[in-house]
Amino acid sequence: MTSKRERQLANTICQGTYPHHLQGICIDGDAIYWSFTTTLVKTDFAGKLLKQIPVANHHGDLCFHDGKLYVAVNLGKFNDPQGNANSWVYVYDxxxxxxxxxxxxxEVFHGAGGIGFRAGRFFVVGGLPDGVEENYVYEYDGDFKFLKKHVIKSGHTHLGIQTATFAHDRWWFGCYGAPKILIVTDADFRMKGRYEFDCSLGIEALPKGRLLSASGACEKEKGCNGSVRVAAPDEKAGLKYLAQDDQK
Structure with missing residues (x-):
């Protein structure tokens, strides 16, 4: 990605509003992909709408790999101690x-809600019942054969993990809560930090050590919106948003 293309992402607002809130984002070299729960949206880096399609409730976080989008989908219950989820990954061109x-x-027992890709493998995250003091990551090969369940000693996060990406030798996980929580682990899911930073609506890798973090809000009469900003790792805060002048 060129520096000019990256600067276009400085503070991009997704064109339009949608019936349900933003669940995740991913990018390729030309476009941003936004999952709004029941609508999958493609924009350019300036946020201009290129395409949208209706999708099943609940489409969650997504990742891009080899010309395809992979979306974590749950058609059942989330966060149920007894399971009762119906977890899938849907694939789109x-x-x-x-x-x-x-x-x-x-295998994603409490509902698939997020997904990331690393070294030929897909990693799915999701819901969590109250009182559980760790999170889980489910590893699949490139054909979605289940390989392993990983445990993150994160402490409890409200409703589990919402968003995931592998970037700069770390896993970055966005979580709900008051305050919202960012979990950072090494490549093998050993804890590196737990921070008060909100990337629960989307987190994605960028070049040069940066990441792209999503935000969004819903208004009763207008619908839900989304935007992205560039952030960089920060020792105290986990991530810190960059001013546009810092993105050169």
Whole structure:
């Protein structure tokens, strides 16, 4: 990605409003992809709407790999101690948003809500009941054969993990709560830090040590919106938003 392209992401607002709130973002070299729970949206880096499609409730966080979008989907209950989730990964062509495949990920016991990609493997995260003091990551190969359940000694986070990305030798996980929480681990899910930073609506890797963090809000009469800003790792805060002049 060129410096000029990265600067376009300085403070991008997604064109339009949508019936349900933002769940996650990902990018390729030309576009931003936004998951608004029941609407999948593609914009350019300036936020101009290129394409949108209706999708099943609940489409969560998503990742881009090899020309395709992979979205964590739960058609059942979230955060149920007894399970009762119905977890999937839906695959879309990034160019057209045409659905290509659906992969069952029923091992994600409390509901698939987020997904990341690293070294040929997909990693799915999701819900969490009250009182559970750790989070879980479910590892799949490139064909979505289940490989392993990982444990993050994170302490409890409200409703589990919402968003995930692997960037700059770290996993970055966005979580709900009051305050919102960012969990950072090494490549093997060993804790590196727990911070009060809100990337619960989307987190994505950028070059040069930066990341892209999403925000959004809903208004009863207008619907829900989304935006992204560039952030950099910070020893005290976990991540810190950059001013546009700092993004050169």
């Amino acid at each position: 990034a160019a057209t948003l045409k659905e290509l495949a659906r992969h069952a990920t029923q």
